[in-house]
Amino acid sequence: MLSKISKRTIWIIFISLLIITVSGDFFIHRHSNFGIDGYFGFPALFGFLCCIFLIILSKILGLFLKRQDNYYDE
Amino acid sequence: MMNNMIIHPGILLIICGLLIPLLGNNLKKFITFIVPALCFIIVLQLPHGMHLNYEYMSYNLTFLRVDELSKIFALVFTIMIVFSSIFSLNQKNKTEISTAFIYGGSAISAVLSGDFISLFIFWEIMAISSTIIIWMGSKDAYKSGLRYLTVHLFGGVVLLIGIIGYVSLKESADFSLIDRTNIYAYLILIGVLINAGAPPFSGWISDSYPSASWSGTVFLSAFTTKTAVYFLIRGYSGTELLIYIGIFMIFYGIVYAILENDMRRILSYSIINQVGFMITGIGIGTEIAINGAASHAFAHIIYKALLLMSAGSVFYITGKTKCTDLGGLYKTMPITMICGIIGALSISAFPFTSGFITKSMISQSAVYENYTIIWFLLLAASAGVFLHAGIKFPWFVFFQKDAKLKAKDPPKNMQFAMISLSIICILIGIFPNVLYQMLPYDVNYIPYTFDHVFFQLQLLLFSGLAFFLMLKYLKRTLTLTLEFDWFWRKFSKILIKEFDIHAERTASNIMNKYIKIFDKTIKTLYKHHGPSGILGRTWPTGNMAFWTTVILASYLIIYLL
Structure with missing residues (x-):
């Protein structure tokens, strides 16, 4: 597995990329289609929240729908 | 296949797929390389228009309708076959590649078909050849292949009913934007959506594709669902x-x-x-x-x-x-x-x-x-x-x-x-x-x-x-997730089991009841007509003489009165 240091480096690179893409909103005027999507950092926040929501939704559905993987063999 | 120097790329692939099992190893490898590439060139150069038209039972069949839409699908299908064939060269099972040629060839032919009848024929060849590819896979591939085939044959039947109705309604087999004012259009839609993997028939994709071999899944991923997408673009x-x-x-x-x-x-x-x-x-x-x-x-x-x-x-x-x-x-x-x-x-x-x-x-x-x-x-x-x-x-x-x-x-x-x-x-x-x-x-x-x-x-x-x-x-986690196919993989079994138990119980209840009545009847008959029954036993002669005397005497008395 990646060593401790390289893991840290990757996180630093990743977070700086996140900051760069969001700060792009200072320089580029994004046009909006439906109003709200033109706000500063909208795609970042929307993407982040949607993924959290999808993971939680899957987890909840998983509680009901998950079975051992030999379920159909019995 | 050839008409005014136009070669049908799909049928060429199907024929090569049928020939491959008869060939030696080197020739086989050569064909696996050359034929898909050749098909790619043929598709690129297909002239726009309707080619290879035939009359069949008063319907006009068009095996080669070339326009932007059919061409882009045929093109990507051939690209797919070119690279997947190269990828699968190490596959030891040689049936797989020849079946994959038939499968890909019929997918190309289906998107190039200009009428419902020829499209349906290639549609069904796809269903059968893809099932064979699944069966080439792991040991549990047989069962999931059967489930796959069942779903697709069902979809095929719905599609066929829709097509027959629609074609006889319109008195033409031409396939273009479908008029959605009749029920047949919706039957066709259901048949096609089953192939596209739409719910509730989406389970077949995740059930069958992963049980094919390491190379089989690559072939399978491209054609069936995307032919359905082509159909929907064209018709719906x-x-x-x-x-x-x-x-x-x-x-x-x-x-x-x-x-x-x-x-x-x-x-x-x-x-x-x-x-x-x-x-x-x-x-x-x-x-x-x-x-x-x-x-x-x-x-x-x-x-x-x-x-x-x-x-x-x-x-x-x-x-x-x-x-x-x-x-x-x-x-x-x-x-x-x-x-x-x-x-x-x-x-x-x-x-x-x-x-x-x-x-x-x-x-x-x-x-x-x-x-x-x-x-x-x-x-x-x-x-x-x-x-x-x-x-x-x-x-x-x-x-x-x-x-x-x-x-x-x-x-x-x-x-x-x-x-x-x-x-x-x-x-x-x-x-x-x-x-x-x-x-x-x-x-x-x-x-x-x-x-x-x-x-x-x-x-x-x-x-x-x-x-x-x-x-x-x-x-x-080591788990699977239930989906719609649970209904026919598990629920139907439970249902059958449950039905079995109840049917048995009902049957035995009914049987018991009638057996009792039957028994009782037999017993009553036996009682009266059996060896010791009142109507069955032998009577002593003296008894008879006595009753005869009584009857005659009564007769005499009544007469005299």
């Missing part, structure tokens, strides 16, 4: 119902892929998800939406084949497909890893990959038609695609923990196929006009604006952040 564009079916498929695919453990099954769920994008576009139905759906099908076939080749290589080398058994392969299989990541970025519509220039056309069409909620849902889905396929697949297969598997990159021909498809994904992403020129309608859409690129990067990178922050909730 602008059917609003399809928007909602498409959106459902998109999220269905994401949720199930998030819960899934088997890497090839994750990718199968993402087929449902991606076809959902296309079907949404078809439902919107404007020129840009149809362009989006067709180009997305083109791009999707290539990057999905790439992803499944990457997964197939891991399976071929390590013999494992479950994320719980895999991990840390980035050190030992770097080329497979890089190609897999390129496929993953393409499916996530990362800028400068093929998905970026195609999927965005579908979203844009939602903007133009003022489908606000649909647009936000498509946006959420784009984030979700990055989550379930873009990061999840490479992360759990090539990184996470080191599973200490002995591995190396696959043989050169497999690497060649993967690298070629990776290059195509990136070239389409960088030079979108090459693909845009081939689309059914003129394209007035510019994907590369700073605005759009930054928007997409923010969306995707923050989805990535969500993935890594939530990683402990995404831990893989």
